[in-house]
Amino acid sequence: MNDLNQVHQDSIDPPHPCILFFNVNGSGMGHLNRCLSYARRLHGRARPVFFSLASAIELIEDMGFEADYFVSPYWSASSTFSWNSELAVRLGMMLERVRPDVIVFDGTWPFQGFLAACKAYGSPALVWSNRGLLKAGTKTVPVDESGFDLVVQPGELGATESETVLEGGGKRMLVPPVCVLEEEELLDRAAARDALGLAQSGRFVLFTLGPGNLKDVAEIGHGLIRVFEAAGFKIVWVRAPISVRDVELPAGVMPLTVYPLARFLRAFDVVVSAAGYNTCCELVQAGVPALLVPNAGLADDQVRRAHMVAEAMPAVVSACETDEQREIAVGELLGMLGASHVKNVAIPMNGASLAAEAILTLAVTKERMQ
Structure with a gap:
């Protein structure tokens, strides 16, 4: 197909919005798992790309997604300031290359290098996926949620969908449990x-x-x-x-x-x-x-x-x-084992689908504004 035909085809079938997932590296696979859960529900409707601090990057690629790896601060010999500076540069290069419509961060708190890179790039729609259920008395780092268009809280068992408006005009969204697979895939x-x-x-x-x-x-x-x-x-x-x-x-x-x-x-x-x-x-x-x-x-x-x-x-x-x-x-x-057991209540497990729809809505809105 020559260039003119390609341009004509793109006008008929515009490219899917690009969504960049940034998952941190925790004690387990949780942050990566949630991002993959969202990305799988967007298959065919968006272009998910990963910037991962988790070392198991081959799992992302095995699921068919593009991915880039950057070392976690927990495994880096750099000081906090140096690591955040390096992160800002590396993530900034990634943003310029893939040009995302939405950036989804899954972690306990957003790194300064992450926020600096987003600001320098021009701040496309920002989403923070932030799981709750911390122990009482746990010290947390204050984060200004007003800088995000959407804050997704993956809920615990029994959680149902709800929304509240954030001070900056965005929204906080509680969703039911987030799972990588749908039940029929088990x-x-x-x-x-x-x-x-x-x-x-x-x-x-x-x-x-x-x-x-x-x-x-x-x-x-x-x-x-x-x-x-x-x-x-x-x-x-x-x-x-x-x-x-x-x-x-x-x-x-x-x-x-x-x-x-x-x-x-x-x-x-x-x-x-x-x-x-x-x-x-x-x-x-x-x-x-x-x-x-x-x-x-x-x-x-x-x-x-x-x-x-x-x-x-x-x-x-x-x-x-x-x-x-x-x-x-x-x-x-x-x-x-072997005893009859009936669940007390039906437990919704569709949090990944609900979050993915909200992320895609942000992406489409951002794309139309460009």
Whole structure:
């Protein structure tokens, strides 16, 4: 097609609006997960591009999205000022290259280098995706929300959509839980076991206690493995893509690295998990009985979230720090297997779709104004 024909075609089928997702690198995969959740719902209607501080950038590319990586401040040898200065330059170059209509930041607080680059570029529509449920008394950095066109709060279990107007004219939007996959994308038990190479017979337990970057989960994990093996379970242990140190696994334990994990959860009879946002939402979505081991050392209130899960589905909450606690917790969980259980209420899980629609509306509005 020659240039004139291309120009004519573009006038008929204008290019999709460009949305740049900036995800920070947390203790787990949460920030990246949420951005991918939004981006997947925009497929075919927008051009999602990623600027990622998470090292698992290949996961973004495997899902078909463009991505650029910049080192997290937690892994950089630079001072805070130098790192933010470097960020402003690198992000500024990215903005000039992809020319986004909307920038979506998912992190606890926006970096100064991020805000400086957006201001220098000309500030397209800005969105801040900011998960809540912090523990009482947690110190936070004040952020002027009036600088954002949209603040999205991914809700906990039971949250419903609501909106409030921000001082600067934008809006704050609470949405139901955000999941990477839709429920119909989850494999059933037989298909999931086939995909993972697991036998159709036998009982399997999946361990997903987090990357272990901020908490050593080896002792708890090894203790629980012994209890489940004594009960006749075969063990599968998830190795997180962003883990910097792998737990040494006993003989016979199968390591597993897949993404998104939610697709395969129904292969397992039970799941042993930390109580991070994404995993809890995905467990409820899949409906797999769970032993939740909250990490009390993080800013988000994993203990409270774990108990929310236990109110919605068969789940046991325990610190599992002693042999006695582990024996009791596993016993309670196994007692739930096979028992009839009905959720107390229907739990909406469409937060990603609602947020994506709001982001796309901003992008289309911005595009029309140019």
